[in-house]
Amino acid sequence: MKLLDICEAIVDCPHSTAKDEGSGYPLIRTPNVGKGRLKLSGVHRVPENVYNQRNERAVPQEDDLILAREAPIGNVAIIRQGQQVCLGQRTVLIRPNKEYVDPDFLVYYLLSPELQHKLLSSANGATVSHLNMSSIRSLEVQVPDIEIQKKIGAILARIDDKIELNTAINENLEQQALALFRQFFMDFAPYGGVAPSNWTEVSLDDVCTRITDGSHYSPADEPDSPYPMYSVKDMETYGFNPSSCKHISEEDFRKMQKSDCVPLLNDILVAKDGSYLKEIFICSDEKDEAILSSIAIFRPDSNIIMPEILLYLLKQPSVRKDVGDNYVSGSALPRIVLKDFKKYRFMLPPMDEQMKIGALLHAIRMQIKANIDEIHCLSSTRDALLPKLMNGEIDVSKVKI
Known part of the structure; x- marks a missing residue:
């Protein structure tokens, strides 16, 4: 039929x-x-x-x-x-x-x-x-028979229900982190609305050991290679989507690695071209993956700033508006001008003061990461079950729903 x-x-x-x-x-x-x-x-x-x-x-x-x-x-x-x-x-x-x-x-x-x-x-x-x-x-x-259909549908839907719940939890945690950062580091609410005298005005360039973008050269796609190469279109809220990216040869990967186009642990990756600042995330793991120039790398100096402080600064809607008004060029394809944006200034407390809120932001980020890891595990389970349920390899006739 x-x-x-x-x-x-x-x-x-x-x-x-x-x-x-x-x-x-x-x-x-x-x-x-x-x-x-x-x-x-x-x-x-x-x-x-x-x-x-x-x-x-x-x-x-x-x-x-x-x-x-x-x-x-x-x-x-x-x-x-x-x-x-x-x-x-x-x-x-x-x-x-x-x-x-x-x-x-x-x-x-x-x-x-x-x-x-x-x-x-x-x-x-x-x-x-x-x-x-x-x-x-x-x-x-x-x-198959409608009753079999309902059992198969229920098994897989329950997995997606949990994925959806984790996603909603993460969105809530993200909003909490943004609000917490704004309250302390932009509104200065605990300090009477004014930055304390021991806080320092700094630029992004002051707090990063490196601010750059990915490779301006895009090597040929090698679909069977284990080395992914990501552009801004492959970015999602908390990481890359590996299903949509190209892959490159080991030789090309090593070249990009030497050119510092391979992110390191705690690097903050920022959507630079097109929907600039739409996606921003910290590299929680070091992986053999390269990035193209549509993505910027902000490498925080851990002696000066906690990575989560820089992350949630860049994620603030007010910063995105400021960037759009002052640090973006191009109409057809807007992109952040990094040589100007690295001069962006903000107030930063001493490290001991950062630790008070930074530790909370880090805990939130770790919970988000744990939820994402579970989402990936659940997605893999669902994808593995799907063909087996559909072709009858797994018998659901005695499953109660």
């Missing part, structure tokens, strides 16, 4: 783009479509009139699926309870017929290797590969 046979509707969104208004309904674009769940952190938002226009063909509702027609092509996520969203460009709404198919099962079925292969094989487009609506609707599917 075809996908359309087990669905009530398969509808594409309007092909026009919608401007981010900063508030209103979440606009689900293809980067917001994860593997199983929607990625709502940093999502664009639109007002009610745009929401109504874009959802004119079908209003997304709980248990509907959203499929990405372009990069990340083939990703599918389910709309959970309470998520009132708007369809963005190049997304498709799939409404399962619950008489024939369980929504949770259908998400993971479409993400299974067999179905992903079918979807990707049907993609076309010379410049940008994409899925067309006819091939989505006519996708050949074969689903």
